[in-house]
Amino acid sequence: VQLQASGGGLMQAGGSLRLSCVASGRTFSRYVMGWFRQTPGKERELVAAISWSGGSTYYADSVKGRFTISRDNAKNTVYLQMNSLKPEDTAVYYCGSGYIDNALGTILDPAGVPLWGQGTLVTVSS
Numbered sequence: 001v002q003l004q005a006s007g008g009g010l011m012q013a014g015g016s017l018r019l020s021c022v023a024s025g026r027t028f029s030r031y032v033m034g035w036f037r038q039t040p041g042k043e044r045e046l047v048a049a050i051s052w053s054g055g056s057t058y059y060a061d062s063v064k065g066r067f068t069i070s071r072d073n074a075k076n077t078v079y080l081q082m083n084s085l086k087p088e089d090t091a092v093y094y095c096g097s098g099y100i101d102n103a104l105g106t107i108l109d110p111a112g113v114p115l116w117g118q119g120t121l122v123t124v125s126s
Contacts, residue, residue: 001025003117005095010123011085019080021095021117029053029073032098034107035080037091038119044094044110048080051104058104062088085124092119 007019019035034049048069049058057069066085071078078095096113098106106112 001115003095003097003115005093005117005120007080008093008120008122010125013085013087013124013126015085015124016081016083017085017122018082019093019095019120019122021078023076023078023097027100028076030100032102032104032107033069033071033078034096034098034113035069035078036094036096036110036113037089037122038094039091046108046110047093049104049107050078052101056104058108082122085122087124087126090122090124092121094119 002024003021005021011017030052032051035047036044037047038044047060047063048067050069050071054071066083068081095117097115099114
């Protein structure tokens with residue numbers, strides 16, 4: 001079971017990036033998924049989360065209206081579309097998965113995430 005994140009890079013403020021996270025080795029549609037980010041010296045924080053069906057989402061206040069989380073269960077992939085990027089969005093972004101059949105609320109705290117992908121670095125220049 002692995003999560004593989006990609007899509008990070010260097011972008012100017014105001015630009016857009018789309019992150020992808022592909023899950024292998026599991027029934028993807030039964031797991032809530034989330035995107036998190038971390039900067040040096042700070043704890044990992046939730047950016048956005050999505051229910052197994054995609055019908056429910058949650059966003060951190062700092063990204064509401066700018067970021068959109070979505071998933072394609074047929075492709076075992078969760079996405080994070082990031083628009084209107086700001087320098088303060090600079091971080092290593094991680095995708096995370098909850099336990100099978102758990103509710104979205106279980107991964108709002110990073111401590112509740114049992115499986116992580118490797119990070120992908122997003123750098124936003126001013």
